[in-house]
Amino acid sequence: MTPNRSGRGARIGLIAFIASLAALLVLTFLPLPYVIEQPGPVFNTLGEVKDAQGKSVPLISVTGADTHPTEGTLDLTTVQVVGNREAPPSWMQIVLAWFDPSKAVVPVDSVFPQGVTTSQRDQANQLMMVDSQQEATAAALRELGHTVPVTIQVATVTDDGAAHGILQKGDTIVAVNGADVADSDALRADIQDAKGTPITLGIDRAGTRRDVTVTPREQTVDGATRWLLGVTLQQTYQFPIDVKLQLDNVGGPSAGMMFALGIIDTLTPGALNGGKQVAGTGTITADGAVGPIGGIRQKLYGARSAGATYFLAPGSNCDEVYGHVPAGLTVVRTDSLSQSLDALKVIADGGDVAKLPTCTAADVKK
Numbered sequence: 001m002t003p004n005r006s007g008r009g010a011r012i013g014l015i016a017f018i019a020s021l022a023a024l025l026v027l028t029f030l031p032l033p034y035v036i037e038q039p040g041p042v043f044n045t046l047g048e049v050k051d052a053q054g055k056s057v058p059l060i061s062v063t064g065a066d067t068h069p070t071e072g073t074l075d076l077t078t079v080q081v082v083g084n085r086e087a088p089p090s091w092m093q094i095v096l097a098w099f100d101p102s103k104a105v106v107p108v109d110s111v112f113p114q115g116v117t118t119s120q121r122d123q124a125n126q127l128m129m130v131d132s133q134q135e136a137t138a139a140a141l142r143e144l145g146h147t148v149p150v151t152i153q154v155a156t157v158t159d160d161g162a163a164h165g166i167l168q169k170g171d172t173i174v175a176v177n178g179a180d181v182a183d184s185d186a187l188r189a190d191i192q193d194a195k196g197t198p199i200t201l202g203i204d205r206a207g208t209r210r211d212v213t214v215t216p217r218e219q220t221v222d223g224a225t226r227w228l229l230g231v232t233l234q235q236t237y238q239f240p241i242d243v244k245l246q247l248d249n250v251g252g253p254s255a256g257m258m259f260a261l262g263i264i265d266t267l268t269p270g271a272l273n274g275g276k277q278v279a280g281t282g283t284i285t286a287d288g289a290v291g292p293i294g295g296i297r298q299k300l301y302g303a304r305s306a307g308a309t310y311f312l313a314p315g316s317n318c319d320e321v322y323g324h325v326p327a328g329l330t331v332v333r334t335d336s337l338s339q340s341l342d343a344l345k346v347i348a349d350g351g352d353v354a355k356l357p358t359c360t361a362a363d364v365k366k
Contacts, residue, residue: 035111036089036097037104037295039302040078042279043247045262046070052248060262063242071271075279076258077302078250079295085112101324102301125251131235132252133245136259138237138286139337143260144267149238150183150286154231161230162217168205173233175202183286184235191216191227237286241267254293256284257312260337261344272341274348279303280312280340288337292316297324304329310347312340318363325359333357 043049048056082097083089085108089097097103112121138148154171157163173181176190177200191199198215216227243263247255258280265272281299283291293299296317303311304326313321315333325331330353334340343356 032088032091032094033108034088034094034105035084035108036082036093037079037106037111037298038082038097038100039102039298039305040080041250042075042077042302042306042308043250044073044075045258046072046074046265049246050248051246057246059246060259060266061244061246062263062266063244065241065267067266068269070265071275072273073277073279073308074258074262074265074273075277075303075306075308076255077279077281077299078255079298079302081111084108084118086118102298102326104295104298122251128253129247129251129255132254132256132283133259134235134237135253135286136256136284137239137243137245137263139256139284139288140260140263140267141239141241141243142286143264143288143337143341146240148240148286151236151238152181152184152187153234153236155234156232158230161228163214163229163231166212166214167201167203167229167231170205172204173201174204174209176200178202184233185285185287185289187233191229194227196227252293253283254281257282257290257314257334257337257340260284260288261340264341271348272344274344274350276310276347277306277308278310278312278344278347279306279308280334282312282314282317282334284337290314290334290336290340296320300324300329300331301326310353312343313359315357315359315363318359319365321359322361322364331358333359 043059045059047059049059051057082093088108094105097105112118138150141148152173154167154169154173156169157167173187175181176187181187194216196216196218198213200211200213202209202211214229216229218225219228245259261272261280281293281296283293285291292314296313297320300311300321309328309330311329311331312334313331315335318333321331332343332353334343346353346356
């Protein structure tokens with residue numbers, strides 16, 4: 001009797017199909033330790049946004065100084081995260097994202113650290129956004145020649161930190177080793193330069209000036225080793241002009257440079273961008289230094305989708321930019337607010353943009 005091989009093969013095929021289908025269903029709903037970063041909304045700093053009540057308001061509004069009409073756009077870009085630790089994306093979403101150049105699959109720990117809830121992360125990002133707006137306003141006004149005094153106060157003192165029992169919450173730091181402190185970034189730089197040797201801080205405590213000595217301790221935070229006092233600082237600027245930045249439901253510090261450019265354009269005659277559509281990203285300090293941000297590839301695609309033809313990118317992000325620029329978008333690298341202004345002048349004047357600094361193969365980390 002001849003075995004019915006075709007029937008046996010059909011049964012094996014059916015079993016394999018059912019097993020594959022079951023595995024696919026399991027994988028589809030199996031939570032994975034990843035989240036997806038994709039292009040988020042793009043906001044024109046020269047335009048309007050919706051406030052908490054849904055009313056259209058200027059993203060940048062100024063009182064106490066003359067303002068001028070603007071043209072084109074100076075777009076700030078954002079990244080949207082799909083999934084979180086409590087509700088991760090599905091296997092199917094992860095697979096589809098792998099094949100989409102505008103998206104990135106990243107470990108959940110890199111976006112939502114262990115022990116930090118989604119709510120806590122959002123709160124921290126909102127605080128960074130507020131700080132970014134303050135730094136951007138200070139940088140813009142200083143670029144325009146205004147004097148912007150700053151006050152540096154101790155916000156918290158850790159129980160096991162170097163400054164415990166020496167500094168107190170509310171102390172105002174006015175000097176380091178006898179020299180006036182420009183801002184909190186300069187203070188941190190002075191602490192690093194001391195390399196663990198004692199430093200003398202001039203402080204104002206409840207209206208009384210005094211000097212205290214603190215010896216920084218070496219600690220490793222997020223993989224980086226630094227000298228720390230064990231305090232958090234709150235920096236407050238005294239602005240000669242009232243600048244209000246209205247942007248709800250967006251967090252983080254990466255919009256700083258575009259805020260600063262938008263403020264300068266609002267306060268100066270003519271169109272800073274020549275009426276063209278320019279986007280960008282980058283943190284900024286009060287002295288105009290532009291720093292790196294996360295998710296820049298997604299921001300490039302978001303900018304292009306929004307119609308931008310030029311993109312200002314931090315030089316420190318160039319290793320992620322090179323080779324990942326969508327067609328139709330020209331990237332100009334920048335390390336400072338003044339460099340960004342120089343680039344915008346070339347763009348506005350119809351100059352040779354190809355001669356501006358950009359990201360090259362030499363920037364890619366080996």
